[in-house]
Amino acid sequence: MITAILVDDEPINNSNLNALLSKHCKEIKVIDTATSVDEARSQILALKPDVVFLDIEMPDKNGFDLLKSFQNPDFAVVFVTAYDSYGIAAVKFSALDYLLKPINIEELKNTVKKIKQSLVAKKQHLKLDNLLHLLAHPQPYEDQKIALATQKETHLVPINEIVRCESSNNYTTFFLTNGIAHVISKPLYEYDEMLSPYGFIRCHQSHLVNKTYVLSILNEDSGYLMMSFTSKKIPIAKQRKAQVKESLIVNKSKAGDIHRHFL
Incomplete structure (x- = not known):
């Protein structure tokens, strides 16, 4: 509109x-x-x-x-x-x-x-301006932004402020740390590939989460993730359960490195 x-x-x-x-x-x-x-x-x-x-x-x-x-x-x-x-x-x-x-x-x-x-x-000019700025001024992860185009305007959102993404048909809703939600008319799979290098996990066909904000794994049904900034349980698809746990839990070798670092 x-x-x-x-x-x-x-x-x-x-x-x-x-x-x-x-x-x-x-x-x-x-x-x-x-x-x-x-x-x-x-x-x-x-x-x-x-x-x-x-x-x-x-x-x-x-x-x-x-x-x-x-x-x-x-x-x-x-x-x-x-x-x-x-x-x-x-x-x-x-x-x-x-x-x-x-x-x-x-x-x-x-x-x-x-x-x-x-x-x-x-909207396209805003996206291009953002791309050219990023190419000219490489930024660390905490400063990276993604362009989210809604019907009203294009929002430039810091990636580290995205808690999770949820799909509904060909729409994706981005839930942010400040409580704001942006509905984008693009399917979730487009953002899966884009955000996975920044610590996002596709735990379910309809859910993509920022593992920074995962608090716990509930062992109910095939499993659920409890996230910061929401009380909603995010489902884990049965076929993705092992991959999600592996992504979230520090493996033994890394744990040993961390242990030696603090000795």
């Missing part, structure tokens, strides 16, 4: 656009409307929309004044106005698109397609 704020000094215009989006562009969710620049700025800061449909000509301050008030706007902009003469200025402000009133349905649909393409590109 793409979130949007509608800004027009005429409330009826906001209502009409909201109705058009609701009927013809269901992937857009209008989360608020504003009738002034100051009101719009407050709403944008609080709600962080993906896109702002912005009237240009308004009393006191216009749409360009709103954009100038943001040092680095992180939302897409679609200008909606009755004045074609603003077109060049809108392009200079790098608006995603430009709609003339009264709004044509097909033009609105095309604009929404551009919004979707823009948001996908934005």
Whole structure:
């Protein structure tokens, strides 16, 4: 779902656009409307929309004044106005698109397609920026981050803050040490290969855990893992039980090395 704020000094215009989006562009969710620049700025800061449909000509301050008030706007902009003469200025402000009133349905649909393409590109750029940064500045494990793209935004999450991952069909939920959970529209196997070098264990078809946060192994059924930051028992698949225990329990040779180190 793409979130949007509608800004027009005429409330009826906001209502009409909201109705058009609701009927013809269901992937857009209008989360608020504003009738002034100051009101719009407050709403944008609080709600962080993906896109702002912005009237240009308004009393006191216009749409360009709103954009100038943001040092680095992180939302897409679609200008909606009755004045074609603003077109060049809108392009200079790098608006995603430009709609003339009264709004044509097909033009609105095309604009929404551009919004979707823009948001996908934005997520890809964030992932690429993260990759280039890691290549240019190699980091120790505790500083490594993974890009998790949700419908709303791409989160750059430190790997050592991931407690566990749980799959449901083609979705994977990441549970973090701060209690936040991110639902990602990718299957678990993609992250299994990616995270296994960082101490993650695939204990079950639906579960990938960070062994740093494993507290104990319960000998019930085929076995369960008890984890930090959750009271949920994480099942161990019968065929994976030996592999999981081997990964978690220090073997004798390592135990001997540790013993000698402390003597």
